[in-house]
Amino acid sequence: MVKASVTVSADFVLSDIDRRIFGNFIEQMGRQVYGGIWEPGHPTADEHGFRHDVIELVRELGVTIVRYPGGNILSGYNWKDGIGPREQRPRTLDLSRYVIETHKIGTNEFIDWCKVVGTEPMLAINLESQGFQSALDYVEYCNHxxxxxxxxLRIEHGYAEPHKVKVWCLGNEPDGWWQIGAHSAETYGRLAAETAKAIKWIDPDTQLTLAPSAARGMPHYGEWERIVLEDAFDYVDFICPHMYFKNDHNDTAEYLAWADQMDGYIKEIVAMCDAVAGKRRSTKRIMVSFDEWNIGARWPIEEKKAPRGKWPERLPLIEESYTVEDMLLIGGAMQALLNNADRVKVACFAQLVNCIAPIMTVDGGPAWRQTIFWPLSLASKYGHGQVLRQVVDSPSYSAKTWHDVPYLLSTVMHDASTGQTVVIAANRHLAEEMDLTVNLKGLGASRGVVETHELANPDLKAVNSVDHPDNIVPRKLDSVSVDGEVLKAKLKPASWNVIAIR
Known part of the structure; x- marks a missing residue:
C-alpha cells in the first residue's frame, strides 16, 4: 500500500477561486453546433432550435463561461456573416475543415443560448484575416x-440591450501555419496592442486575452511570448495558452503525468509574463486564461477535414470516445488549473458537444455523458471559496518525459461562507491502494463527511456509450473517516476522488 499525506492550514491560502476556471469552448466544427447545441425538430428543441437535453447536461457540467466561435474556424470567420435575418446570411467556405458554413447560428444566437444555459459568453476576434477595424466594429455591435x-444595427436585429461581453480573445494561435493570415510575433504583437488599446476606449470594462505560441513545442516558444508581451503588456489582461494531451505509446503512467506537464507549462508561461513585468518595473500581473485544453484527437489528420472539393454543409468530425484512463487525466489536469488558481482565472475545456467532448448526442435521439464529464462536473460543483496551499508527502515515479511524478495529486479547497472543505485526491499508482492522511489545521474539529465521490474502474479502457451511458459513473467512497482535524481515506489504484466535509 502507498502511504501519502497532505497538510493544509486555514491561515495559508493560495487564492480565491475564479469560477470562470470551469469554462468550455464551442465552435462550428463537426456536429458541435449543428446537431449538438442546435437541432430544430429534435423532441427536446425549443422555439429557437436549442436542444434542451443538451442544455440540461451543460448545466449539470457546471460550465461558467463559453468561448466562441473558435478555434481554427476563427482565422477565416467574418462575424458580420452571422448576424441579421437568417435567410439573408451568406453561405461561405470554412477553409479550416473544407465545409460550407451556413451561418444559421451566429453571435446573437450564441448569446441567446448562453442566457438559456446560464453561462457567460467569451467572444474571439479574428485578427488574422479580418484585422483591426472588424474587431472594433464587433465590440461596438455587442457592447455599446x-x-x-x-x-x-444590433438594436435593429432585435437586441435593444447590449450583450455586455466582458472577455474577448485577440485571435487564435496566430503563429500556426494552419491559420489563414498567420503572423510573426512582431506583426501580431503590434496588431494586438493597437486593437486592445482601442477596444478599451470603446468599453473599458472588457478583459482581453493575448495569444502565446500555439503550443509549448513551437520552435519560437519563449521568444514569441517575450515579443508580444513587450508590445501589448499595458493593454491586455490574460495570456491564453493551449495544451492537448496524447497517449501515443499506450503508456498509462506516462499519460497521467501530462497533468504535471500542464502544471509546469502554467508556471513557465507565468514566469515569462512576470519577466516582462519586471523589465518594465511594473506591479501589473498578467493572468492566465487557459482557453483550450483537452486530450488531442486520436484520429488521422485526413479524418479531421472533409475531402477537398466536396464542401458538405455538416460533417461529423473527431467524435472521440473517452476511457477511464482519459477520465483520470482530465481530473488531474483540472487539478493543475485549480492548484494554480492564483494565476489561472479563466479556463475553457475544448470542446463541449460531440467533437472531443464530454457530451455526446444522436441526431434526433438521446444525449449522454462521456467518462470525462464527471471530473469536470464534480470540480465545478465543489470548486467554491479558496484553494489552500499544501505540503504534500508522496512517493513518486518517473515517466519518460516527466520525472518525480507523485502518486498522489491533491487539491484542497475551503469555502468560509459554508464551512465546507473539499479534498480532491487522485491515486496515480496503477496497482496499489493509497493510505491517505490529510491534516486540516485550523479548519475545525469534529467535522463530518458530507459527500464522497469515487471515479475508478479496473478496466482503464472502459467507456460510456449511447447504449451504456452509465457504465462509468461516480460511486460513494466508503473508506473515509474524520477525527478532529485529521481526515483518513483509502483510495483505489488509478482513482480520482472527491471528499467534502463540513
Whole structure:
C-alpha cells in the first residue's frame, strides 16, 4: 500500500477561486453546433432550435463561461456573416475543415443560448484575416448601448440591450501555419496592442486575452511570448495558452503525468509574463486564461477535414470516445488549473458537444455523458471559496518525459461562507491502494463527511456509450473517516476522488 499525506492550514491560502476556471469552448466544427447545441425538430428543441437535453447536461457540467466561435474556424470567420435575418446570411467556405458554413447560428444566437444555459459568453476576434477595424466594429455591435452605426444595427436585429461581453480573445494561435493570415510575433504583437488599446476606449470594462505560441513545442516558444508581451503588456489582461494531451505509446503512467506537464507549462508561461513585468518595473500581473485544453484527437489528420472539393454543409468530425484512463487525466489536469488558481482565472475545456467532448448526442435521439464529464462536473460543483496551499508527502515515479511524478495529486479547497472543505485526491499508482492522511489545521474539529465521490474502474479502457451511458459513473467512497482535524481515506489504484466535509 502507498502511504501519502497532505497538510493544509486555514491561515495559508493560495487564492480565491475564479469560477470562470470551469469554462468550455464551442465552435462550428463537426456536429458541435449543428446537431449538438442546435437541432430544430429534435423532441427536446425549443422555439429557437436549442436542444434542451443538451442544455440540461451543460448545466449539470457546471460550465461558467463559453468561448466562441473558435478555434481554427476563427482565422477565416467574418462575424458580420452571422448576424441579421437568417435567410439573408451568406453561405461561405470554412477553409479550416473544407465545409460550407451556413451561418444559421451566429453571435446573437450564441448569446441567446448562453442566457438559456446560464453561462457567460467569451467572444474571439479574428485578427488574422479580418484585422483591426472588424474587431472594433464587433465590440461596438455587442457592447455599446446605442446611438452608433454598429450598436444601432444590433438594436435593429432585435437586441435593444447590449450583450455586455466582458472577455474577448485577440485571435487564435496566430503563429500556426494552419491559420489563414498567420503572423510573426512582431506583426501580431503590434496588431494586438493597437486593437486592445482601442477596444478599451470603446468599453473599458472588457478583459482581453493575448495569444502565446500555439503550443509549448513551437520552435519560437519563449521568444514569441517575450515579443508580444513587450508590445501589448499595458493593454491586455490574460495570456491564453493551449495544451492537448496524447497517449501515443499506450503508456498509462506516462499519460497521467501530462497533468504535471500542464502544471509546469502554467508556471513557465507565468514566469515569462512576470519577466516582462519586471523589465518594465511594473506591479501589473498578467493572468492566465487557459482557453483550450483537452486530450488531442486520436484520429488521422485526413479524418479531421472533409475531402477537398466536396464542401458538405455538416460533417461529423473527431467524435472521440473517452476511457477511464482519459477520465483520470482530465481530473488531474483540472487539478493543475485549480492548484494554480492564483494565476489561472479563466479556463475553457475544448470542446463541449460531440467533437472531443464530454457530451455526446444522436441526431434526433438521446444525449449522454462521456467518462470525462464527471471530473469536470464534480470540480465545478465543489470548486467554491479558496484553494489552500499544501505540503504534500508522496512517493513518486518517473515517466519518460516527466520525472518525480507523485502518486498522489491533491487539491484542497475551503469555502468560509459554508464551512465546507473539499479534498480532491487522485491515486496515480496503477496497482496499489493509497493510505491517505490529510491534516486540516485550523479548519475545525469534529467535522463530518458530507459527500464522497469515487471515479475508478479496473478496466482503464472502459467507456460510456449511447447504449451504456452509465457504465462509468461516480460511486460513494466508503473508506473515509474524520477525527478532529485529521481526515483518513483509502483510495483505489488509478482513482480520482472527491471528499467534502463540513
Amino acid at each position: 448601448k446605442g446611438g452608433s452605426k454598429w450598436s444601432d
